[in-house]
Amino acid sequence: MAKRLMPKKQLEGVGLTLTGACVLLVALVVITLIFMVAQQGLSAFFVDGINFFSFISGTSWVPSDGVYGALPLIVTSFGVMLLATLFTLPIALGSAIFVVEVQPGFGRRVFQPLVELLMGIPSVVYGLIGLTVVNAAMRAIFGDAAGTGAGILSGGIVLAVMILPTVTTLSIDGLAAVPNEYREGSYALGCTRWQTVWHVVLRSAMPSLMTAVILGMTRAFGEALAVQMVIGGVEKVMPAGLLSPAATLTTALTSGFSNATTGSIQYHALWALGLLLMAMSLVFILIIHVIGAKGAKNRD
Template sequence: MANLMPKRRLENIGLGITGFCVALVALVVITLIFMVAQQGLTTFFVDGLNPIDFFFGQNWIPEQERYGALPMIVGSFAVTLLSTLFALPIAIGSAIFVVEVAPSFGRRVFQPFIELLVGIPSVVYGVLGLYVVNTFVKAIFGDAAPTGAGILSGSIVLAIMILPTITTLSMDALRAVPNQYREGSYALGCTRWQTVWHVVLKSALPSLMTAVILGMTRAFGETLAVQMVIGGVERSMPMGLLDPASTLTAALTAGLSNAVSGSVYYHALWSLGLILLVMSLVFIMIIHLIGRKGAKANG
């Protein structure tokens, strides 16, 4: 009985420490959401800015007290969706090759290469995009892209940045498919490609969709690399993929250093941060919904 008391005490201490860690994380998240929401909503409830003018206004000119966030919202969604379209086929194709065709090559060569891409800082991608991608776009499109900076250049750089994330998660999703599914397909006379297309990919679809959403989340929140190649034009709406533009993150980081605390401009920038926070929460909810549907399908 005496030996049980120290064990129970240690167990209670362990439960207390882990519970404190969970409570601390929850407190940090709640505090962050409350702070961003309080500052962001001040724009509408205290400063009196019309939400319709803010979300649908096409000009962001703080000098004239015009705070239309639509150009940045469009720029953020444009580079996110376009970069995902660029990266997705390459990521899925690479994952299929290293898991279904050449697994030894994937473990020995491809996996370390992908991990190397993950470790490259964002500023390096930005510099390469500034001097390589922008120059490439300018050489191809000529006068239509006089500087090369624009949504297309930002999407190409972002596609390279999110490629390791989508590829790695897609590889894990394909590896998680039970081998019995493949063996059953081969036993029915299906070829390797038929097995991959009709069995493996369909079984791994919820996890693959999660990989895509996580890649989009990374693209939506990227700041430095995109800011260096997209042009940083936030005053007007971009009319095409070659037009210079700006994103929510780029406008937020560039503007906070010049904004006076407590001003309308300062609160408008916090409203941009609130949009980013809400979109991140939406992405997380989508991931959870996909995970639940995948669990029900597997069950």
């Protein structure tokens, strides 16, 4: 006896119900996370009485003395992120141009899969390599000025390697999305390959390239474990230079919660750091959406 098939309208209704439930579940998880972090983080200001402006602008983070100034952590986080971006951008962009414009066969079959393999390496492995190789290189190059080798520069180098696969892969996709008609039109006008790449391809792919860079910056801004292993973990004062041991928002969070009592001022101050970190991530995501919207408008 043949099985009765579900009517097409009923089947469509089941599909819409399942997909709608998935969307609601994701939205619920996101809203719950934001609410939980905001509730705990804002308690530092509205319950424990920490002054928000002192928290943002204070230059010392010493929880044992009741001093909660997050400015050193914010400055170090942005410093490490910008260093990693500066190191990564030329390499990622050059690699993407090679894959798409110079040797697409070899690039797609061999190079790009190798780069994508780097995404699967755990953060702790990058941290171990940074601890044993990068910090040792800092000591060998800068001598006593580098101390143990741990510092902002070491953190920037390790993060640059970590975000390189992300920025490279997204840049390749952005360049590959440029229509071939643009290249053919440029060649028809007598432009060379590099003139075409510089003046046509890169400009057309600029929104996608900027999105790749910002996604890489977001990954660098939120990384904790690998940076904690190579940056030194000094939270108390503003960093004096690129070779100075320091701490980021994420490293302060991972090291601080082990010593914080639930419900204490230090506990809520750490949640406030998490709220600040989440807010910055949301800003990066908003920037990505704005760039994407402008890119779509320009294409239209």
